[in-house]
Amino acid sequence: MTAQTSVSTSKTTVALLTGGRSSEHSISLITACGVLGAIDTDKYDVVTIGITEDGRWYLTNFEELTQLTSSGATAKFTGGTQQVFLPLGSGDSHLRFVDADHNIEIGPAVDVVFPLLHGPFGEDGTVQGLLEMADLKYVGCGVASSAIGMDKHFMKVAFEAAGLKVGPYEVVTQRQWNRDPAAAKARIEQLGFPVFVKPARAGSSFGITKVDSADQLDAAIAEAHLYDPKLVVEAGIVGREIECAVLDVADGGEPRASYPGEIVVHNEENNGFYDFEAKYVSKTDAHTQCPADLPEDVQEKIRQLAVEAFLALDGEGLSRADFFYTEAGEIIINEVNTMPGFTPISMYKTMWEKSGIDYHELIDELIQLALARPLGLR
Structure with missing residues (x-):
C-alpha cells in the first residue's frame, strides 16, 4: 500500500455528489450534468463523486456522466477505478482516493460539498448528517429540515x-396497513375520489397513483409500498x-x-x-x-x-x-x-x-x- 498527495490550488474546492441509493438516482445524474456544465471553473475546482445504488463512492467526471445520462431514465452509475472516502471526525478535510490495488492517494482538501442527491439517502438528512460528522460545509438544508x-x-x-x-390527507403506515387494511381504506374513502396515493418519502412522481374508485386502492397502495412503507393519501384538488x-x-x-x-x-x-x-x-x-x-x-x-x-x-x-x-x-x-x-x-x-x-x-x-x-x- 502506498500513499500519494495530490496538488492543491488556490481555488475553492467543491465536492459534487451525484447518483445515490434512491429511486431518483438517474435524476441526480442528470442534475449533476447540468451543474457541471454551468459552474465557474475559473473560480471552483470540482471533484465529482458518483454514488452507486449500493452506496459506494467513486471518482467520476462530466464526460462520463454526460455519456451515462444519454440513456435518460435508465442511467445508472456503477462505479469507477478509484473509490472515495471521507475522513470522519479527524479535523482533516482531505478526501482519500483508493484504487483496486489499495494504493491511497490523499486528495484535495474540500471547502464545500454540493450534494446533488434526490430522494432517500441523499435529500432526507442522511448525507447531511454524514457531512456534519465530517465537519464539511455543504449546500442546502440541514439534517432536520432535510428530513422533514x-x-x-x-x-x-x-x-x-x-x-x-x-389539503385533506390521510397517512397509512405499514403497521396500520398490516393490522387493519379495511380501516385504512375506510379512512381514505372519507376523502372522496379521486385521491393520490403517494410514498411518503419519494419524489419525482415515482410510486404515485391517481385513484378514481375504491376498487383501485389495493393496487395503488401496493405500488407505493415498493418505494416506502409509509404512505400519504391526498384528496384530489x-x-x-x-x-x-x-x-x-x-x-x-x-x-x-x-x-x-x-x-x-x-x-x-x-x-x-x-x-x-x-x-x-x-x-x-x-x-x-x-x-x-x-x-x-x-x-x-x-x-x-x-x-x-x-x-x-x-x-x-x-x-x-x-x-x-x-x-x-x-x-x-x-x-x-x-x-x-x-x-x-x-x-x-x-x-x-x-x-x-x-x-x-x-x-x-x-x-x-x-x-x-x-x-x-x-
Whole structure:
C-alpha cells in the first residue's frame, strides 16, 4: 500500500455528489450534468463523486456522466477505478482516493460539498448528517429540515403548525396497513375520489397513483409500498399547480422568492401528468410559464407563502414550494423540495432565470451561502 498527495490550488474546492441509493438516482445524474456544465471553473475546482445504488463512492467526471445520462431514465452509475472516502471526525478535510490495488492517494482538501442527491439517502438528512460528522460545509438544508422536507407527512404537520393551508390527507403506515387494511381504506374513502396515493418519502412522481374508485386502492397502495412503507393519501384538488423557488441570504435576513411559475404539459398521453420524462428529459412535453398568468396580488401572496413554508421547515440554502391555486382563489401548499432538480429545463433554475439570476450566478450563490455558514448544529 502506498500513499500519494495530490496538488492543491488556490481555488475553492467543491465536492459534487451525484447518483445515490434512491429511486431518483438517474435524476441526480442528470442534475449533476447540468451543474457541471454551468459552474465557474475559473473560480471552483470540482471533484465529482458518483454514488452507486449500493452506496459506494467513486471518482467520476462530466464526460462520463454526460455519456451515462444519454440513456435518460435508465442511467445508472456503477462505479469507477478509484473509490472515495471521507475522513470522519479527524479535523482533516482531505478526501482519500483508493484504487483496486489499495494504493491511497490523499486528495484535495474540500471547502464545500454540493450534494446533488434526490430522494432517500441523499435529500432526507442522511448525507447531511454524514457531512456534519465530517465537519464539511455543504449546500442546502440541514439534517432536520432535510428530513422533514422529505417526509410528506411530517412536512404537512409542520406547515399546519405554521398556519399554512394544506389539503385533506390521510397517512397509512405499514403497521396500520398490516393490522387493519379495511380501516385504512375506510379512512381514505372519507376523502372522496379521486385521491393520490403517494410514498411518503419519494419524489419525482415515482410510486404515485391517481385513484378514481375504491376498487383501485389495493393496487395503488401496493405500488407505493415498493418505494416506502409509509404512505400519504391526498384528496384530489381541482386547481392550477403553481411553483415558487426560494433562495436564502447570507446575513440571516428574509429569504428571497422567485416569480411563481406554472408547468404547462403538452403530452396528453399521460392525462397531463407531469412525469419523469416531462420533468427531466423532454424539452417538448412541457414548458414553464414564468411569471405564471396570475393577478399580481396572487403572485405576491404565493411568494410570501413560499418563504413561510421554507421557514416552517427551518430551511437553509434553497427550496422549491409547490402550490394549488383553486378557482375559489385558495392557495393550498402541497409540498416543498429541499434539493430540486438543476437540469437545464428544471423549474427551480428556470424560475430564477426569469427572476433575474442566471444559472451560473445561482450555482455561485448557493456555494457562497454554504461557505458563509459556520460549522455546527443545523
